[in-house]
Amino acid sequence: MSRFWSDIVHQLTPYTPGEQPKIDNLVKLNTNENPYGPSPKVIEAIAAANHDGLRKYPDPNAGELKQTIANHFGLSVDSVFVGNSSDEVLAHVFRGLLKQDRPLLFPDITYSFYPVYCALFDIAYQQVALRDDFSLNIDDYSADNGGIIFANPNAPTGIAVPLADIKTLLERHSSSVIVVDEAYVDFGGESAVSLIVDYPNLVVTQTLSKSRGLAGLRVGFALANPELIEGLERIKNSFHPYTLDALALAGAQAAFLDVDYFEQSRQKVIDTRERTTVGLQKLGFTVLPSSANFVFAAHQTSDAGALFMKLRERGIVVRYFDKERLSDFLRISIGTDTEMQQLLSVLADILSEPAQ
Amino acid sequence: MSRFWSDIVHQLTPYTPGEQPKIDNLVKLNTNENPYGPSPKVIEAIAAANHDGLRKYPDPNAGELKQTIANHFGLSVDSVFVGNSSDEVLAHVFRGLLKQDRPLLFPDITYSFYPVYCALFDIAYQQVALRDDFSLNIDDYSADNGGIIFANPNAPTGIAVPLADIKTLLERHSSSVIVVDEAYVDFGGESAVSLIVDYPNLVVTQTLSKSRGLAGLRVGFALANPELIEGLERIKNSFHPYTLDALALAGAQAAFLDVDYFEQSRQKVIDTRERTTVGLQKLGFTVLPSSANFVFAAHQTSDAGALFMKLRERGIVVRYFDKERLSDFLRISIGTDTEMQQLLSVLADILSEPAQ
Known part of the structure; x- marks a missing residue:
């Protein structure tokens, strides 16, 4: 707070962008970036x-x-x-x-x-x-x-x-x-x-x-x-x-x-999303029907906030919104097939751990 | 005007940027760009x-x-x-x-x-x-x-x-x-x-x-x-x-x-500005003391608006503000020495023409 600010500045709650972590070898599935990059x-x-x-x-x-x-x-x-x-x-x-x-x-x-x-x-x-x-x-x-x-x-x-x-x-x-x-x-x-x-x-x-x-x-x-x-x-x-x-x-x-590049790239993302959705469902997730380059998924028994933290510890960053109606879900960006396989495999590991 | 605009939009008089003419071989001295470009x-x-x-x-x-x-x-x-x-x-x-x-x-x-x-x-x-x-x-x-x-x-x-x-x-x-x-x-x-x-x-x-x-x-x-x-x-x-x-x-x-590049580049502009100022003064211009990469100059007898148009016809674009207190002046960005010599030489030509 500052006496020099215009009135409006005091009232603002700025937007919080998704994290851009500066960690090597991270599987970054938190800000809906395109895994294939530009043409x-x-x-x-x-x-x-x-x-x-x-x-x-x-x-x-x-x-x-x-x-x-x-x-x-x-x-x-x-x-x-x-x-x-x-x-x-x-x-x-x-x-x-x-x-x-x-x-x-x-x-x-x-x-x-x-x-x-x-x-x-x-x-x-x-x-x-x-x-x-x-x-x-x-x-x-x-x-x-x-x-x-x-x-x-x-x-x-x-x-x-x-x-x-x-x-x-x-x-x-x-x-x-x-x-x-x-x-x-x-x-x-x-x-x-x-x-x-x-x-x-x-x-x-x-x-x-x-x-x-x-x-x-x-x-x-x-x-x-x-x-x-x-x-x-x-x-x-x-x-x-x-x-x-x-x-x-x-x-x-x-x-x-x-x-051409645009058509191919978006189709690859769509195909991977569909495969990822099936994979998540097999692990016990409810996945909302997505037309985007991410999925919004809630596990039937495991806490989303805890899953978010455990994924992060294992080098996979997704997005978690600790808000009403959203706090049961993880928002997972669609990466490459390899990245999504890694996600599914790490999730399988986490979910197979005995409850603490 | 549109019924869909917010109120404020109706009241705006947007800023007018200096012209970016799409003409080849133009001597562009109207938007205070640096003739030497980046490092x-x-x-x-x-x-x-x-x-x-x-x-x-x-x-x-x-x-x-x-x-x-x-x-x-x-x-x-x-x-x-x-x-x-x-x-x-x-x-x-x-x-x-x-x-x-x-x-x-x-x-x-x-x-x-x-x-x-x-x-x-x-x-x-x-x-x-x-x-x-x-x-x-x-x-x-x-x-x-x-x-x-x-x-x-x-x-x-x-x-x-x-x-x-x-x-x-x-x-x-x-x-x-x-x-x-x-x-x-x-x-x-x-x-x-x-x-x-x-x-x-x-x-x-x-x-x-x-x-x-x-x-x-x-x-x-x-x-x-x-x-x-x-x-x-x-x-x-x-x-x-x-x-x-x-x-x-x-x-x-x-x-x-x-x-180093920065220091050399700005010093070149300063040196050219000083030479240009002397050249303009010799042609009968009053030049305000400039600490910038442009000069603001009024001719003692010739109309600035007319000079602006004649320069443009000869492929040299400067800036003219048809506003109170400013309309006697041309704002001339500092280009390379060659460009400024060209400006001075064209101005000498224009000023030596018999009045119409």
């Missing part, structure tokens, strides 16, 4: 941009990257907004579109950054409980609202919302902005991008950190009607116009152009 | 970080970079805050430290982003007129205030504030945060960094875009008492925790470690 063409594109030209400012409008993303999704270039990670993009969405007189609605269990943005931007919100099976019931979103946001697939559950439900929601709340945070959509969810042309109140956000293996490059984007995108640009250009550095611009563009 | 060791460090490891999140705390900067300035690591450009750092400073009940004070002529931040964050401010010679008189900052910010050297004038004046200001306004924006300080200003240990109300911001030739990498930082830095971290971790990508972290660290 080799991304590395090449960055290498080609890594020269004396770094002395110049990058294109503040990120024109080429936006055009590449627009082409990829079959949208107009003015339907694309890019930022330094989807977290930054979401921050601008909260500030520029979701701060309204009526409260924002989002699930009680979802990306834990949403209430943090609400505190930072002083946005009133109501959390809507997911069903007991952790699925999202659109009929529960009946309250008068100034916006709705949810992650699809949801985090940390991995459960997807059907596209038909999103369409119904957009129609029922046509005067509210509906944001679908699709950080994990490429691992099995149905993207809402196809609805953008018909629904002026829809914003879809995505990231290159997961399915494109580029968490280290910090690139995210939003897709929406140009009118909404213009609102985001106005916020961004009042905050920091040159959001993406020259290397991130080059790498992100290459990531979108290598469609 | 070769920066390029090497980025190349070494450009691999499959980009799949992982970077260190959200930027620990190694902060330690390197702390060592460079002889400060503790908790006196260092880093961000995606000094624009982003300044945004967090405005939001986290300068939003107070009493108004913020800054010069009428200074970095034109300050009033933009004030609009975005709803910060009350008063502009304090510079003297007729564009110097800053600390006695004019007597109004009750919740903070003071100025660029030193100032932009777009290039004029520096003496360190003794900053010290007096810090003492007179000991309950306000004083921010010294030192984007250009390495080209001849006196840095206020040495005052940080004694003045808990001082924040110094700097960038790697100018003296370290890395406008394309987007790295800036703030130095201050740990109490103030903690306030900035709380804002940053409520906005986007992984601010700097893995390549920017690596490149920025290398830039600080190559002190």
Whole structure:
């Protein structure tokens, strides 16, 4: 606490990112990174941009990257907004579109950054409980609202919302902005991008950190009607116009152009997830149906917090949320097949130990 | 305008960055970029970080970079805050430290982003007129205030504030945060960094875009008492925790470690600035005394707007501000000696043309 801080700073409870432990030989399954990394063409594109030209400012409008993303999704270039990670993009969405007189609605269990943005931007919100099976019931979103946001697939559950439900929601709340945070959509969810042309109140956000293996490059984007995108640009250009550095611009563009690598990489993750799910079930875990690059799993008898600690002692880091409704579960990112075999084998060991 | 925007968006007048023209063979003297670019060791460090490891999140705390900067300035690591450009750092400073009940004070002529931040964050401010010679008189900052910010050297004038004046200001306004924006300080200003240990109300911001030739990498930082830095971290971790990508972290660290390159590069710019100033004076320009990597120059008889256009037609882009008190001047970034010779020679041509 400091007498020099603005009032708001005293009230903040900042987001806690997943641990980035500096330990060698760790099996790191805690922050939903992609085990296969970026396309080799991304590395090449960055290498080609890594020269004396770094002395110049990058294109503040990120024109080429936006055009590449627009082409990829079959949208107009003015339907694309890019930022330094989807977290930054979401921050601008909260500030520029979701701060309204009526409260924002989002699930009680979802990306834990949403209430943090609400505190930072002083946005009133109501959390809507997911069903007991952790699925999202659109009929529960009946309250008068100034916006709705949810992650699809949801985090940390991995459960997807059907596209038909999103369409119904957009129609029922046509005067509210509906944001679908699709950080994990490429691992099995149905993207809402196809609805953008018909629904002026829809914003879809995505990231290159997961399915494109580029968490280290910090690139995210939003897709929406140009009118909404213009609102985001106005916020961004009042905050920091040159959001993406020259290397991130080059790498992100290459990531979108290598469609084959993207398709193969995400399919490998999906296949490993399905095998891991079966393996966990055999060990006595209940695994929520995941459309993401992680699974959310609760053991029928063993305490999740204790399992988390025992895995960590054996060099495997997963994520544990000591919160209501979540504390029975472990969130396990999908790594390589080898890593997941190691996880299953260590879990089998731990679970076979006599109870203490 | 859109019914979906938050109220604030309607009220914004975003910052207008200097033009990044996509024309070959242009002499680009409009955005104060460094003609010598980054140290070769920066390029090497980025190349070494450009691999499959980009799949992982970077260190959200930027620990190694902060330690390197702390060592460079002889400060503790908790006196260092880093961000995606000094624009982003300044945004967090405005939001986290300068939003107070009493108004913020800054010069009428200074970095034109300050009033933009004030609009975005709803910060009350008063502009304090510079003297007729564009110097800053600390006695004019007597109004009750919740903070003071100025660029030193100032932009777009290039004029520096003496360190003794900053010290007096810090003492007179000991309950306000004083921010010294030192984007250009390495080209001849006196840095206020040495005052940080004694003045808990001082924040110094700097960038790697100018003296370290890395406008394309987007790295800036703030130095201050740990109490103030903690306030900035709380804002940053409520906005986007992984601010700097893995390549920017690596490149920025290398830039600080190559002190020799830094010293040589900035000295070359200073020498060229002095020669350019003499050349401009010979052509009939009044040149404000610059401690930055640009000069602010008014011709005694020729109209600045017309000169700007004629230079552009001949492939030389400088910056012109069509604003009160500034419209007689051109802001000319310092390029290589060859570029500045070209500028002087083209200006001589233009000025020798018969008046139309």
